[in-house]
Amino acid sequence: MNIIGYITDIFKGVISLLKGMKVTGSYFFRPWTVVTQKYPENRKKLEMYERMKGEIVMPHNAKNEHKCTGCGICELNCPNGSIEIITFQLVSEDGKKKRAIDKHIYRIGMCTFCGLCVKTCPSKALSFAPNFEHAVFSRERLTKILNKEGSVLEKGVEG
Amino acid sequence: MIFNIYDFTSFTQWIDNLLYSNLSPFWALIVEMTLIGLVFLLGYALVGLFLVYLERKVCALMQNRIGPNRVGPFGLFQTIADLIKLLLKELISIKHSDKLLFNIAPFIVIIASFLCIAAIPFAKGLHAMDFNIGVFYVMAVSSMGVVGILIAGWSSNNKYSLIGAMRSGAQIVSYELSVGLSLITMVVLAGSMQFSTIVEAQSDGWFIFKGHISSVIAFVIFMIASTAETNRGPFDLAEAESELTAGFHTEYSGIKFAFFFLAEYMNMFIVAAIAATVFWGGWMPLHIGGLEGFNNAMDFIPPFIWFFGKTFVIIFLMMWFKWTFPRLRIDQLLTLEWKYLLPINLINVLIMAFLVLMGWHF
Amino acid sequence: MVEEIQKTIDTEEEYTINMGPQHPSTHGVLRFVVSLKGELVKNVQPHCGYIHRGIEKMCEKITYPQIIHLTDRMDYLSAHINNAAVCLTVENALEIEMPERVKYIRTIIEELSRIASHQLWWCAFGMDLGGLTCFFYGLRDREKILDIFEESTGGRLIQSYNCPGGLMNDIHPNFQQKVKDFIKYFRKVLPEYDQLLTGNVIFQERAKKVGYISKEEAINFGLTGPSGRGSGFACDVRKRAPYHMYGKVDFKEVLYTEGDTLARYKVRIDEMWESMKIIEQLIDNIPAGDYAVKMKPIIKLPEGEYFQRVESARGEFDVFIISDGNKNPYRIKFRSPNLVNLTAINAMSKDHKIADLVAISGSLDLVIPCMDR
Numbered sequence A: 001m002n003i004i005g006y007i008t009d010i011f012k013g014v015i016s017l018l019k020g021m022k023v024t025g026s027y028f029f030r031p032w033t034v035v036t037q038k039y040p041e042n043r044k045k046l047e048m049y050e051r052m053k054g055e056i057v058m059p060h061n062a063k064n065e066h067k068c069t070g071c072g073i074c075e076l077n078c079p080n081g082s083i084e085i086i087t088f089q090l091v092s093e094d095g096k097k098k099r100a101i102d103k104h105i106y107r108i109g110m111c112t113f114c115g116l117c118v119k120t121c122p123s124k125a126l127s128f129a130p131n132f133e134h135a136v137f138s139r140e141r142l143t144k145i146l147n148k149e150g151s152v153l154e155k156g157v158e159g
Numbered sequence B: 001m002i003f004n005i006y007d008f009t010s011f012t013q014w015i016d017n018l019l020y021s022n023l024s025p026f027w028a029l030i031v032e033m034t035l036i037g038l039v040f041l042l043g044y045a046l047v048g049l050f051l052v053y054l055e056r057k058v059c060a061l062m063q064n065r066i067g068p069n070r071v072g073p074f075g076l077f078q079t080i081a082d083l084i085k086l087l088l089k090e091l092i093s094i095k096h097s098d099k100l101l102f103n104i105a106p107f108i109v110i111i112a113s114f115l116c117i118a119a120i121p122f123a124k125g126l127h128a129m130d131f132n133i134g135v136f137y138v139m140a141v142s143s144m145g146v147v148g149i150l151i152a153g154w155s156s157n158n159k160y161s162l163i164g165a166m167r168s169g170a171q172i173v174s175y176e177l178s179v180g181l182s183l184i185t186m187v188v189l190a191g192s193m194q195f196s197t198i199v200e201a202q203s204d205g206w207f208i209f210k211g212h213i214s215s216v217i218a219f220v221i222f223m224i225a226s227t228a229e230t231n232r233g234p235f236d237l238a239e240a241e242s243e244l245t246a247g248f249h250t251e252y253s254g255i256k257f258a259f260f261f262l263a264e265y266m267n268m269f270i271v272a273a274i275a276a277t278v279f280w281g282g283w284m285p286l287h288i289g290g291l292e293g294f295n296n297a298m299d300f301i302p303p304f305i306w307f308f309g310k311t312f313v314i315i316f317l318m319m320w321f322k323w324t325f326p327r328l329r330i331d332q333l334l335t336l337e338w339k340y341l342l343p344i345n346l347i348n349v350l351i352m353a354f355l356v357l358m359g360w361h362f
Numbered sequence C: 001m002v003e004e005i006q007k008t009i010d011t012e013e014e015y016t017i018n019m020g021p022q023h024p025s026t027h028g029v030l031r032f033v034v035s036l037k038g039e040l041v042k043n044v045q046p047h048c049g050y051i052h053r054g055i056e057k058m059c060e061k062i063t064y065p066q067i068i069h070l071t072d073r074m075d076y077l078s079a080h081i082n083n084a085a086v087c088l089t090v091e092n093a094l095e096i097e098m099p100e101r102v103k104y105i106r107t108i109i110e111e112l113s114r115i116a117s118h119q120l121w122w123c124a125f126g127m128d129l130g131g132l133t134c135f136f137y138g139l140r141d142r143e144k145i146l147d148i149f150e151e152s153t154g155g156r157l158i159q160s161y162n163c164p165g166g167l168m169n170d171i172h173p174n175f176q177q178k179v180k181d182f183i184k185y186f187r188k189v190l191p192e193y194d195q196l197l198t199g200n201v202i203f204q205e206r207a208k209k210v211g212y213i214s215k216e217e218a219i220n221f222g223l224t225g226p227s228g229r230g231s232g233f234a235c236d237v238r239k240r241a242p243y244h245m246y247g248k249v250d251f252k253e254v255l256y257t258e259g260d261t262l263a264r265y266k267v268r269i270d271e272m273w274e275s276m277k278i279i280e281q282l283i284d285n286i287p288a289g290d291y292a293v294k295m296k297p298i299i300k301l302p303e304g305e306y307f308q309r310v311e312s313a314r315g316e317f318d319v320f321i322i323s324d325g326n327k328n329p330y331r332i333k334f335r336s337p338n339l340v341n342l343t344a345i346n347a348m349s350k351d352h353k354i355a356d357l358v359a360i361s362g363s364l365d366l367v368i369p370c371m372d373r
């Protein structure tokens, strides 16, 4: 056995080990490099990106109006049937019959957040909201009705 | 004053006398032993729990995390919460396992580590037993733990456990040698196997400085070998969670698992304590020959703080190893021992003997 | 009964253990039936299918834009690349030319996914070998990429950012700056990976000459991606059949000829450097323009067969579509690099230790959902 090779091997090995220890040690002595956060405490301060795909919502304006005409395109485009549209016939003052949304049912438990409903909606009635705390105690609560109670179609949106 | 934090000799003497003067010798002995047992049990649990917490915090900081922070201030009570959880957990018994051995194994492991503490001097006059062959005793007793691990692996009737146990057997049998030889190197320097004498001999300078080159080599080897002996760090082949799921304690649950867990941490403490005692002067403050003022200032810090300080620095070192290095493979492990550590160690003993003979140590 | 079964499994010479489907080192629900002699691996039989979801069959029932989100769920670590593969197939079939902007953005995000995937692989590989700290460093850096993804695409792991005809939405205004910041940061941090793991003697010893596979065998097994390139098989689709911007950017195809675990490891580390180079060339000159072309609301491919190769983070990912002119494919087939790479594991791990088997399967960087589909 080559004695010099043997000894250099040992030294090289030890040096390579020390290099690794330098990395971990340097982080140990720099506690401000900690990257994790204390989640429930910093809930108030958390800022999510506005595009985050947390859940599908239907934005309503101040007068409780939404833009959904009940055309059913989102239902058609959803790959896994998370959306169900229930419409009814609305008779307006001048006697014309019009389709209107009764319930826009959204099952978040089935949603894969592909974004197709948001993308294809002709009247841009849907959008993503950056909510991420979706835990609930019963499965039924995962089925949501997106249009709020008593809400109507915004003026000027044509279906 | 009987109670003196710088010297516990009179304090322990006083308890001893008190017991013997009031009770018959037999009962005095029994009471004394029970007392010591209780104190150690308490200390054992406290130190063990604290070490688990420390390890988590240390590794968390190395990994850019916060670590435990939920239970108590800074998560200090996290380990206690864990202990309660482990106590409440179901003890699973396995079909086709050797019930008796399966149940005995954790106790063997924990008793082995418990026996070791008896010999460790925590401060001046604060030790359970001052054997004249202390170093030898510690080495002998600490290697008993492997029996428990082997039994655990064998009796669980699980192939992963068996592989883990066999690995651990091979590992500890080999590394025992290095631990022993590196301690012997220091025994050569100290000229005694008694821990109290070893510590006293370092009153004018710790052995790591006194024996310079030889001591440093012995210390490095001792650190490597003892890390391997405690189944920790890069040498945790017996558990190797990414290969053997949990190795020898795969099938253990609840408090039996906690025993293995606690024993691992206590072994770490014991090994660090021995390293501190043999290489770094134990409870002996840092003394530099000739500097009276400095020595007196150092003496002002109580010995047990010195002892625990040194021990925890060494424990930190072991944690640092564990959280930096990848695990070795079994053949590398044996190569390291038989091709590197053992020859170096043998030569090192010779060098040390030579140094001592020629009087070239400080 | 138990004893009888045991006898058939364990002979005098060899015994069998099950690694997985629940085992820490199979990274998912893959099962290896390993025959061992002592610690030596004699035979490895992979069993897959534990998370078979029938994605290919599902795709036959849904439209082309809907297929995209299913490809996310195959190789979730290079989700964007899978998306792009399907989009490219559809776009090529319809003979639509993508705007330059789309190509640039797709390329950048693809390379970012590749870095993110290699980071995750690095940390998981480190953990397989017992270096737990690697895991957190890798995830820490990957988080930065995921943040970039989230800001622009809304998704972190699975982005569903592509659609036939371009992108779902335009990149976020911060995108360029953030990517540049990340590159600057990662150029500083990547050498740390080397210090921590690559240079380490223990790691070197564990990876060198472990899981050797020759170039011929690699080609025979169809190993692609970093696993193939570690054996010297020049199989980078980005070079062989350039798509997106890859024909126009300057980068090196990383090749190592050793064919062992260390070589495969080094290919990936070097690829991270190369990916950063590609991104740097593109990030400053993303041309203005549309982020998507207008597509018909219902996409129908003309009758015929269409094929597209892309380089995912793990190897060659192919999409093959047979269309009968309808809005959904008649048959769609994905070539998963993982499944093909897995086939080599028996040849690689013969007569190595169990610990090596873990290292080898780690070095192949298997993603199980892609394998099972």
Ligand code: SF4
Pocket: A067, A068, A069, A070, A071, A072, A073, A074, A075, A085, A120, A121, A122, A123, A124, A125, A126
């Ligand atoms: S949300 Fe949009 S697509 Fe869906 S029914 Fe309403 S208007 Fe139509």
Ligand code: SF4
Pocket: A056, A077, A078, A079, A080, A081, A082, A083, A110, A111, A112, A113, A114, A115, A116, A117, A118
């Ligand atoms: S995001 Fe996709 S899966 Fe979810 S509701 Fe919309 S279309 Fe359906």
